[in-house]
Amino acid sequence: QSALTQPASVSGSPGQSITISCTGTSSDVGSSNLVSWYQQHPGKAPKLMIYEVSNWPSGVSNRFSGSKSGNTASLTISGLQAEDEADYYCSSYSRSGIWVFGGGTKLTVL
Amino acid sequence: EVQLVESGGGLVQPGGSLRLSCAASGFSFSSKWMHWVRQAPGKGLLWLSNIKSDGKNTYYADSVKGRFTISRDNAENTLYLQMNSLRAEDTAVYYCATFDYSGIWGQGTLVTVSS
Numbered sequence: 225q226s227a228l229t230q231p232a233s234v235s236g237s238p239g240q241s242i243t244i245s246c247t248g249t250s251s252d253v254g255s256s257n258l259v260s261w262y263q264q265h266p267g268k269a270p271k272l273m274i275y276e277v278s279n280w281p282s283g284v285s286n287r288f289s290g291s292k293s294g295n296t297a298s299l300t301i302s303g304l305q306a307e308d309e310a311d312y313y314c315s316s317y318s319r320s321g322i323w324v325f326g327g328g329t330k331l332t333v334l
Numbered sequence: 335e336v337q338l339v340e341s342g343g344g345l346v347q348p349g350g351s352l353r354l355s356c357a358a359s360g361f362s363f364s365s366k367w368m369h370w371v372r373q374a375p376g377k378g379l380l381w382l383s384n385i386k387s388d389g390k391n392t393y394y395a396d397s398v399k400g401r402f403t404i405s406r407d408n409a410e411n412t413l414y415l416q417m418n419s420l421r422a423e424d425t426a427v428y429y430c431a432t433f434d435y436s437g438i439w440g441q442g443t444l445v446t447v448s449s
Binding site: 227258260262264269270271272275276279281311313315320321322323324325326327328 | 369371378379380381384391392393395429431433434435436437439440441442
């Protein structure tokens with residue numbers, strides 16, 4: 225049960241777009257549409273931003289978008305805002321009931 | 335209000351046991367798979383376990399298999415995590431959550447394993 229691979233950090237200026245990658249294997253990301261993205265601010269619980277690869281939960285801005293190609297899922301944030309600065313985690317259904325998270329990516333808004 | 339509220343965390347000695355609870359309200363708890371996730375201090379999220387809506391299927395991460403047991407009481411809208419043989423590396427904030435479109439998470443409960 226290896227963690228999905230995410231870059232440790234990404235950064236961007238306000239108004240810019242950034243993309244965070246999440247690389248797994250053919251046993252998880254590559255074979256599952258149950259890929260989600262979470263945002264976590266310090267001391268807070270994670271917040272669901274994208275579910276089932278590219279769907280928005282109620283109340284989440286469409287500045288956040290998700291996609292998947294092969295074994296890699298991606299989260300793109302457009303029009304960066306200061307409040308987007310947070311940690312981001314991907315998750316995927318793996319197999320036989322097992323789920324896995326990525327290691328997390330710290331987003332810095334410059 | 336839709337919410338999950340964890341309780342039962344605290345300080346426990348290595349080798350000890352603890353039972354966490356997660357009280358659900360404001361949504362159809364009995365219809366959802368439920369999950370436990372933890373986060374060690376300064377670290378990332380780690381999926382631990384999940385349980386089917388009717389309680390008949392459970393799954394565990396290798397790191398806790400055989401030591402932790404997930405269960406639920408749909409009549410009481412409560413999820414549980416029984417943790418035995420606790421180790422220092424189990425020190426973390428423990429969250430209960432739904433992993434579907436609803437994305438409901440509790441605020442977490444801190445478990446500290448230390449002598």
